[in-house]
Amino acid sequence: MAQIIDGKAIAAKIRGEIANDVKILAGQGIQPGLAVVLVGEDPASKVYVSMKEKACQDVGIFSDEHKLPAETSETDLLALIDKLNRDPRIHGILVQLPLPKQIDTEKVLEAISPTKDVDGFHPYNVGRLVVGKPLFQPCTPYGVMIMLKETGVDLKGKDVVVVGRSNIVGKPVALMCLQQHATVTICHSRTRDLAAKVGQADVVIAAVGVPEMIKGEWVKPGAVVIDVGVNRVGDRKLVGDVEYAAASERAAAITPVPGGVGPMTITMLLYNTVESAKRQAIGNRQ
Numbered sequence: 001m002a003q004i005i006d007g008k009a010i011a012a013k014i015r016g017e018i019a020n021d022v023k024i025l026a027g028q029g030i031q032p033g034l035a036v037v038l039v040g041e042d043p044a045s046k047v048y049v050s051m052k053e054k055a056c057q058d059v060g061i062f063s064d065e066h067k068l069p070a071e072t073s074e075t076d077l078l079a080l081i082d083k084l085n086r087d088p089r090i091h092g093i094l095v096q097l098p099l100p101k102q103i104d105t106e107k108v109l110e111a112i113s114p115t116k117d118v119d120g121f122h123p124y125n126v127g128r129l130v131v132g133k134p135l136f137q138p139c140t141p142y143g144v145m146i147m148l149k150e151t152g153v154d155l156k157g158k159d160v161v162v163v164g165r166s167n168i169v170g171k172p173v174a175l176m177c178l179q180q181h182a183t184v185t186i187c188h189s190r191t192r193d194l195a196a197k198v199g200q201a202d203v204v205i206a207a208v209g210v211p212e213m214i215k216g217e218w219v220k221p222g223a224v225v226i227d228v229g230v231n232r233v234g235d236r237k238l239v240g241d242v243e244y245a246a247a248s249e250r251a252a253a254i255t256p257v258p259g260g261v262g263p264m265t266i267t268m269l270l271y272n273t274v275e276s277a278k279r280q281a282i283g284n285r286q
């Protein structure tokens with residue numbers, strides 16, 4: 001049976017280190033601040049925003065919440081972002097997606113100062129990741145990399161197969177693995193013979209959004225399986241993109257869903273916010 005990679009335990013450890021860093025910054029008169037902007041009433045977004053707010057409070061980060069009505073204009077949202085970009089109490093700005101139809105998401109993400117872009121979605125930060133000099137790394141893929149590190153997986157020379165090529169998970173995690181000297185294959189909906197591709201992988205990273213589509217029998221014995229997928233089946237049950245029970249029979253280590261990658265995403269958001277505050281403190285001293 002595979003080792004279960006416990007995302008909750010790894011997240012708790014990292015959050016402890018973050019809380020400690022926040023205390024050290026407090027000794028220098030600095031409190032990291034995260035602005036979270038929510039437009040509209042999307043129920044899932046509301047839950048994420050309140051989870052982020054609580055996580056900030058738990059580690060001592062100042063959480064500056066902005067809840068705007070669904071009919072907010074693009075101009076008003078851009079004006080708020082401009083204000084937050086210039087606010088010295090704020091080290092990170094997060095605009096919860098999706099945004100209402102009248103607002104151009106790309107325009108909004110590009111308006112966030114790259115030095116406060118804790119989600120790592122600004123093209124400047126994407127570019128920095130591509131050239132191997134990241135400033136902010138997007139939270140979910142960054143969380144995956146920390147989990148691999150904490151599990152003792154050395155990616156050098158390994159064959160990594162990433163299933164999914166989204167801008168928020170698949171592409172950035174592939175780049176991060178490449179940076180760690182893995183040989184990376186990125187698969188997507190037009191990939192031929194996915195089973196064979198997955199079967200070659202020392203490390204499989206699934207970020208698809210289709211319940212249990214990666215079959216356990218595809219997994220190479222001894223491989224490490226990271227399942228980013230979160231899919232609701234039936235009324236309450238959450239499952240990943242990997243057929244967990246069957247994959248656990250073959251893998252050396254595997255992340256469960258829930259309790260795997262999920263807890264890492266907000267953790268890395270906190271981490272990015274604190275790093276941003278540290279950078280600003282150093283900048284102010286120079």
Ligand code: NDP
Nearest residue numbers: 140164165166169188189207208209228229230261262265
């Ligand atoms: P997207 O829908 O943006 O991307 C899905 C990717 O999967 C696409 O690249 C798509 O290919 C590919 N794909 C779809 N069907 C197949 C298929 N049959 N075979 C191979 N590839 C396929 O999803 P996200 O990247 O945003 O999210 C992926 C999953 O991760 C979701 O379950 C989401 O809920 C979860 N997630 C979890 C987070 C967490 O904190 N744990 C955070 C973010 C996401 P193509 O490009 O060709 O369409």
